[in-house]
Amino acid sequence: MSKHLPEFQMVALALGDQALASDAPARKHLGHCPGCAQALAQLQQAVYELRRDVVEKAPSPVWTRLHSRVVASRSDPDVPADSWWPLLAGQAAGVLLLFGLFLLLGHWLDGALLQESLSAPGWIRYPVTGRLALLLISGMGLLSALALAPVFWWEAMDPFPSPRDLNNRNH
Amino acid sequence: MMMKLEKMSDEGLMQLVSAREAEAFQALYDRYAGRVFAFLRRHCGDSGLAEDLLQETFWRVWLSARTFDPSRGDFCRWIYRVALNVSRNEMFRRRNRRECGLEPFEGESRGNVPPAGLETGLARALEKLTPAMREVVVLRCMEGWKFNEIESATGTSTGTLKARFHRAIKELRRLLSWEENR
Ligand SMILES: [Zn+2]
Numbered sequence: 592m593s594k595h596l597p598e599f600q601m602v603a604l605a606l607g608d609q610a611l612a613s614d615a616p617a618r619k620h621l622g623h624c625p626g627c628a629q630a631l632a633q634l635q636q637a638v639y640e641l642r643r644d645v646v647e648k649a650p651s652p653v654w655t656r657l658h659s660r661v662v663a664s665r666s667d668p669d670v671p672a673d674s675w676w677p678l679l680a681g682q683a684a685g686v687l688l689l690f691g692l693f694l695l696l697g698h699w700l701d702g703a704l705l706q707e708s709l710s711a712p713g714w715i716r717y718p719v720t721g722r723l724a725l726l727l728i729s730g731m732g733l734l735s736a737l738a739l740a741p742v743f744w745w746e747a748m749d750p751f752p753s754p755r756d757l758n759n760r761n762h
Numbered sequence: 763m764m765m766k767l768e769k770m771s772d773e774g775l776m777q778l779v780s781a782r783e784a785e786a787f788q789a790l791y792d793r794y795a796g797r798v799f800a801f802l803r804r805h806c807g808d809s810g811l812a813e814d815l816l817q818e819t820f821w822r823v824w825l826s827a828r829t830f831d832p833s834r835g836d837f838c839r840w841i842y843r844v845a846l847n848v849s850r851n852e853m854f855r856r857r858n859r860r861e862c863g864l865e866p867f868e869g870e871s872r873g874n875v876p877p878a879g880l881e882t883g884l885a886r887a888l889e890k891l892t893p894a895m896r897e898v899v900v901l902r903c904m905e906g907w908k909f910n911e912i913e914s915a916t917g918t919s920t921g922t923l924k925a926r927f928h929r930a931i932k933e934l935r936r937l938l939s940w941e942e943n944r
Contacts, residue, residue, distance in 0.1 A: 599924075602931055606903065633940045634931070640884050641904040647803065649795035653817050657791070661784050661824055 593620050596627050605634035686733060693729040768792075772837035780827035791820055794838075798845050804900045805849045807889045815852060819845040842905065843915045846897075850916075853893055887937035895930035898923055 596604075596617055604617070621628050767775065767789040778786030798819055802812040822844050830840055888896055897916070901907045909920045909927075916923075 598928055598931065602928070606906075630940070633935075633938075637884060637934065637938075638903050641804075641900070642906075645800050645904060646796040647800040649799040649816060650813050653795070653799075653813055653820075654788075654791060657817050657820055657824075658784075658788070660821060661787060664824070665782055665784065 595624065596620055596631075601627070601631055601634055604631055605638045607638075682737075686737065689729060689732045696729075773832045776827055776830050776832075776837055779824065780830070787820075787824055790823070790837075794841055795820070798841060801842065801900070801905065802845055802849055804888065804904060805846070805897060806853060807896065811852070815845070815848050818848045818852075822848065839911070846901075846915055850897075883938055884934075887934050890937055891930055891933060895926055895933065898927045899930045899934070902927055 593616065600614075600617060621631060767778075767786055770778075770786075770789070772790065772793070775786045775790050779790065795816060799812060799816045802815045802819070803809055806812055806815060819841070823841060826844075830837065888899065891899065898912060901912050901915075902909070907915075909923050912918070912923055913920045918926075
């Protein structure tokens with residue numbers, strides 16, 4: 592008797608893979624090997640059960656709830672349901688705020704510099720380290736705001752939110 | 763109006779939905795809700811949860827109708843991908859909440875009954891698979907997706923999916939006590 596059919600072939604046969612279904616040696620083996628024939632019958636039964644009744648009646652309260660959401664979203668003309676601009680505007684406002692803070696603190700430091708410069712040489716250290724730290728913090732803030740923008744946008748708008756990310760989290 | 767919509771193609775209806783036509787949306791819902799509900803029930807293994815997920819799926823269809831591009835695939839595949847993502851997101855959220863002790867463990871959740879039409883033994887066995895295994899079995903066996911289609915929807919490589927699928931089949935064999943007489 593020839594070798595038993597490998598599992599992948601059994602599954603493909605059960606799923607109705609045409610190329611493998613017409614494979615003559617496999618057919619012949621199944622005709623002679625009761626073990627493989629039984630295993631295939633079980634797999635075919637499982638596939639049949641899984642495919643049976645793939646349509647069920649959706650519970651009626653779902654449409655009722657959905658319909659009221661749809662009606663509510665249509666009666667709100669200011670924010671179209673699929674609008675992306677509020678998110679983008681929020682991000683832009685965040686960036687502007689950070690930039691404003693940067694200017695304000697720079698201005699304040701300039702004031703401090705004027706006073707500090709009276710008692711040199713302290714002013715040399717103060718503005719350099721201070722400004723460097725400020726630049727670093729503001730830069731990081733700006734970058735993270737910009738980096739987060741597409742994430743929020745994507746999550747909110749796309750019906751397929753980053754499957755790869757989801758995989759990394761799920762498995 | 764409704765009679766005319768019933769005969770319209772999915773893509774035609776989606777055009778109307780993106781123009782905020784609620785009647786076209788209802789026609790699409792009537793056409794797909796049953797299938798998507800059955801899919802969600804098997805995917806998440808919980809009837810009560812599947813109800814919420816069905817609502818969320820169609821809500822996203824309503825919100826994202828304009829992002830649907832018929833040149834990239836038919837509506838049927840698109841809505842299944844939306845449903846798949848909704849269900850995966852929810853399962854991820856629930857797992858996190860469980861880990862924080864905020865939600866009951868599987869089997870204690872509401873409406874956790876085997877999907878109608880499935881032999882109880884198989885339904886129970888499916889429930890015992892890991893969510894990742896159940897997903898690939900449901901998509902491959904029940905919905906007839908090819909592995910490359912599952913790859914593009916889930917981001918998991920075909921190789922991993924095939925290995926997972928065969929582990930799932932082995933596990934189902936064991937759970938259903940199918941003797942290996944070969
Ligand atoms: Zn054999």
